[in-house]
Amino acid sequence: MFLETDLERTFLAIKPDGVQRGLVGEIIRRFETKGFTLVGLKFMKVSKELAEKHYDVHRERPFFPGLVEFIISSPVVAMVWEGEGVVAAARKIIGATNPLTAEPGTIRGDFGVNVGRNLIHGSDAQETAQTEIALWFKEEELVAWQPHSAPWLSE
Ligand code: IDP
Numbered sequence: 001m002f003l004e005t006d007l008e009r010t011f012l013a014i015k016p017d018g019v020q021r022g023l024v025g026e027i028i029r030r031f032e033t034k035g036f037t038l039v040g041l042k043f044m045k046v047s048k049e050l051a052e053k054h055y056d057v058h059r060e061r062p063f064f065p066g067l068v069e070f071i072i073s074s075p076v077v078a079m080v081w082e083g084e085g086v087v088a089a090a091r092k093i094i095g096a097t098n099p100l101t102a103e104p105g106t107i108r109g110d111f112g113v114n115v116g117r118n119l120i121h122g123s124d125a126q127e128t129a130q131t132e133i134a135l136w137f138k139e140e141e142l143v144a145w146q147p148h149s150a151p152w153l154s155e
Helices: 016-020 024-034 048-054 064-072 086-094 107-111 126-136
Strands: 007-014 037-044 076-084 120-122
Touching: 007 024, 007 086, 007 126, 016 024, 016 064, 016 076, 024 037, 024 076, 024 086, 024 107, 048 064, 048 126, 076 086, 076 126, 086 107, 086 120
Parallel strands: none
Antiparallel strands: 007 076, 007 120, 037 076
């Protein structure tokens, strides 16, 4: 039996290239039609402070300064999605970090060619998801609701 407590949440962000290339609707559609539930959404310019905190684990990597400049260069769509197994499933839907080697059928595999322009971020584990959701969203910005299709998605 599927229980409410089985629901997970993940943090996803459509990066500046995804927004500039007009892929916001296409990307959101893939998570919606899979059967996940949108619980938080905002269109925003990212501050340097937020970008640096978000990518803190990569601080010592050579690509870090360019990555931060890219993320703050143009608006992003920050989102929280909920559902059974959503953290791992969203990573599959997104595809491998390098779009050139990402499988066709994934977002990066279908729409990208370069690791520095890979369209979308997705939390890599449940713990990371919780940290990232708290970093990007206030509790009151998240909407707990149950779509009418819920009983048709899980037994
Ligand atoms: P992920 O986004 O698939 O989880 P990570 O290895 O956590 O991949 O890297 C975070 C982000 O850093 C990538 O999505 C990409 O935007 C950027 N990045 C990673 N490796 C490179 C690189 O070699 N050159 C430029 N950007 C990179």
